[in-house]
Amino acid sequence: MAVFAGALLLCSAAQAQRGRSGPALQSAAYDLSKEQSVQGTVLKFVEKSGTAPFGAHVIVQTASGQVDVHLGDARLLNQHNFTLAEGSNVRVVGITRAIGESNVFLARLVQVGNNLIAVRSTTGIPYVPAGIRGKQISQAAAKQQAGAR
Amino acid sequence: MKRCLLTMSLLLAIFQAACSGGGGSSTLPPPVGGFSKSDLNGQYAFTMVGNDPTGNVIARVGVFIADGNGNIQGGIEDVDVGAGDETLTFNQGTTYTINADGRGEITLANSTTGSNPLIFSVTLVSPTQGFIVQTDGNATTSGTFNLQNTSAFTTASLSASYVFDFAGIRPDQTQSFLPDSLVGQLTLNSGALQGGVFDENFDAQLFGPLTIDKTNGITFDATNGSTFGRGTLNFAANGTQFSYVFYVVDGNRLHLMEINSASLTVGDAIRQTAAPANNAGFTGSFAYLLAGASGSGIDTRVGRFTADGNGGLAGITQDESDNGNIAAVPSGTLSATTYAVDQGFPGSGRVTITFADSNLSHNGAYSFIAYMASGTQGFFQDVENGFVLDGQILTQTGGPFTASGEAGNYAFNYSGLGFNNSTPAVGEEDFVGQLKVTDAASNNATGAMDFNAFSSNTGIFLNVGVSGALTLGGDGTTNTGTRNTQSLKTSNSPSTTYRFITYVVNPNTMFILSTNQDNIDAGSMIRQTK
Numbered sequence: 185m186a187v188f189a190g191a192l193l194l195c196s197a198a199q200a201q202r203g204r205s206g207p208a209l210q211s212a213a214y215d216l217s218k219e220q221s222v223q224g225t226v227l228k229f230v231e232k233s234g235t236a237p238f239g240a241h242v243i244v245q246t247a248s249g250q251v252d253v254h255l256g257d258a259r260l261l262n263q264h265n266f267t268l269a270e271g272s273n274v275r276v277v278g279i280t281r282a283i284g285e286s287n288v289f290l291a292r293l294v295q296v297g298n299n300l301i302a303v304r305s306t307t308g309i310p311y312v313p314a315g316i317r318g319k320q321i322s323q324a325a326a327k328q329q330a331g332a333r
Numbered sequence: 334m335k336r337c338l339l340t341m342s343l344l345l346a347i348f349q350a351a352c353s354g355g356g357g358s359s360t361l362p363p364p365v366g367g368f369s370k371s372d373l374n375g376q377y378a379f380t381m382v383g384n385d386p387t388g389n390v391i392a393r394v395g396v397f398i399a400d401g402n403g404n405i406q407g408g409i410e411d412v413d414v415g416a417g418d419e420t421l422t423f424n425q426g427t428t429y430t431i432n433a434d435g436r437g438e439i440t441l442a443n444s445t446t447g448s449n450p451l452i453f454s455v456t457l458v459s460p461t462q463g464f465i466v467q468t469d470g471n472a473t474t475s476g477t478f479n480l481q482n483t484s485a486f487t488t489a490s491l492s493a494s495y496v497f498d499f500a501g502i503r504p505d506q507t508q509s510f511l512p513d514s515l516v517g518q519l520t521l522n523s524g525a526l527q528g529g530v531f532d533e534n535f536d537a538q539l540f541g542p543l544t545i546d547k548t549n550g551i552t553f554d555a556t557n558g559s560t561f562g563r564g565t566l567n568f569a570a571n572g573t574q575f576s577y578v579f580y581v582v583d584g585n586r587l588h589l590m591e592i593n594s595a596s597l598t599v600g601d602a603i604r605q606t607a608a609p610a611n612n613a614g615f616t617g618s619f620a621y622l623l624a625g626a627s628g629s630g631i632d633t634r635v636g637r638f639t640a641d642g643n644g645g646l647a648g649i650t651q652d653e654s655d656n657g658n659i660a661a662v663p664s665g666t667l668s669a670t671t672y673a674v675d676q677g678f679p680g681s682g683r684v685t686i687t688f689a690d691s692n693l694s695h696n697g698a699y700s701f702i703a704y705m706a707s708g709t710q711g712f713f714q715d716v717e718n719g720f721v722l723d724g725q726i727l728t729q730t731g732g733p734f735t736a737s738g739e740a741g742n743y744a745f746n747y748s749g750l751g752f753n754n755s756t757p758a759v760g761e762e763d764f765v766g767q768l769k770v771t772d773a774a775s776n777n778a779t780g781a782m783d784f785n786a787f788s789s790n791t792g793i794f795l796n797v798g799v800s801g802a803l804t805l806g807g808d809g810t811t812n813t814g815t816r817n818t819q820s821l822k823t824s825n826s827p828s829t830t831y832r833f834i835t836y837v838v839n840p841n842t843m844f845i846l847s848t849n850q851d852n853i854d855a856g857s858m859i860r861q862t863k
Contacts, residue, residue: 231759232759238656263388283658305511307511308537308719311510314509316596317510
């Protein structure tokens with residue numbers, strides 16, 4: 185899932201998502217039109233936060249202050265050898281949502297240098313660590329394109 | 334996954350140092366109950382889902398044969414460890430144990446396991462069903478097993494309507510995986526599909542209701558169909574073909590796993606006997622249990638409501654752990670408390686259910702789709718904006734519930750995601766055990782369990798004693814009073830206390846939802862028969 189910079193960021197966020205059962209009949213809660221880009225320096229990266237929502241968080245020092253960014257499942261980052269070293273420059277695309285009594289910035293895309301990873305879909309659902317299955321998918325996708333589904 | 338994807342040494346190397354649960358086994362009191370190895374006797378169909386230590390999704394369905402005397406006499410499984418379906422035969426010659434409390438261990442060997450057979454911890458509910466968790470360290474998976482009725486291994490025995498619930502993962506256009514849920518209904522006649530309907534919630538996008546084509550159907554495996562009840566189900570909808578391998582439990586239930594696809598969804602189909610035809614047919618109190626994902630991560634929900642037979646809901650309560658953020662309905666004012674039996678698909682048992690909470694419904698109303706097998710049970714899909722969850726719905730009967738009424742021995746299983754409280758480690762966790770509940774006011778629950786916690790350094794915990802309390806704060810059948818709770822404190826060192834909100838479904842069944850911030854788990858407790 186980690187890809188070179190630009191590929192996903194340049195994509196229209198509102199990519200039409202066609203499921204195997206045809207077009208979706210209802211949009212999800214994640215509002216792409218409200219996405220923001222946060223850019224700054226990594227102050228701290230933790231694979232597990234002490235407060236909900238659990239999962240990986242990165243504290244980004246921006247020109248306007250610190251932003252706590254939720255990155256989803258840390259296993260996804262690990263599977264793609266995606267690291268967020270302190271002091272590195274990072275760009276994050278996502279939205280701010282109220283979760284419980286806190287506002288949390290939910291990342292969809294994270295970029296460090298030339299490495300970009302999508303941690304959420306365009307509907308805001310965190311990607312699932314796929315491991316071995318992810319490596320097999322090219323073959324499966326080829327089968328699907330051939331008409332076997 | 335199962336299987337031998339990883340050796341134990343690799344597994345242990347992956348685990349982080351400190352753990353939240355503590356060490357392995359502990360000294361247990363004598364098991365309480367009337368079970369023995371003779372209670373595991375016959376062919377059992379199982380279904381299991383979980384993760385390997387890296388988070389890779391794994392699923393398996395199959396059959397094992399127990400001789401009632403501690404010996405496994407073979408079996409078969411279809412297993413997907415990330416590379417698609419494999420069909421493997423279990424060897425004769427492995428063993429199992431069953432203690433008086435219904436807890437035990439099963440070992441299964443196939444051509445991939447060599448000298449290290451698969452190991453499973455089980456707890457019997459009765460001689461015909463139980464919970465099962467893989468505890469060999471290769472993976473952590475959990476599920477159920479049921480005694481097969483071998484006379485049902487014919488298409489004629491399965492000529493009926495079934496409701497189904499398949500859940501798992503599916504790739505999007507970037508070939509990355511997201512949660513997927515399909516619930517629906519289909520009708521078979523001598524193996525041929527007579528049509529049906531289903532709803533898919535993939536990546537919080539809703540597809541449905543979609544009509545299932547009147548083509549394809551079920552076919553029993555020429556080699557393993559008559560012996561193990563193995564076959565395949567194929568159906569098409571909206572130009573897409575779906576394929577599943579199934580194992581027949583009996584004419585009323587099948588275990589299924591998706592094959593021939595990059596997607597992997599797993600679940601059961603249960604026979605539909607008297608689907609509600611209108612709102613009057615969907616009446617009374619219901620409890621439900623859901624697990625899946627939200628924009629925050631893993632999400633679990635448990636709740637109850639009363640349907641008035643006329644499209645209205647009352648007595649609504651719901652509890653949720655949204656990746657550790659606990660929320661309880663009602664919090665504010667409830668509105669839009671309605672349901673409707675779908676008249677567009679007569680006989681399907683499809684019911685839509687909604688309610689909104691003024692403090693919590695930020696994404697629109699809580700919304701669900703049920704496919705009822707009868708007026709008393711069905712499958713449940715959460716279709717609130719931004720959520721992908723699925724589970725079961727059962728009528729809530731036997732209330733008001735009391736401590737004396739709930740006393741007894743229970744088999745339990747709960748699963749989810751665990752976070753190490755000392756290290757960054759995160760991983761799936763699966764628990765199986767037995768609990769004796771008395772009618773005492775406090776400290777009324779004791780028992781033992783085995784579990785995997787891939788967020789811990791130990792990983793596998795066997796024969797861990799537990800004690801705690803089932804506290805009935807209200808009668809559990811209305812939205813008044815405090816919640817019913819359950820605690821389980823482990824006897825190992827350092828000890829961990831797992832805390833749950835409990836919904837009593839009936840005098841024999843409870844749904845449980847973890848309220849620990851480090852354990853996003855849900856499951857059930859079922860009264861044992863011995």
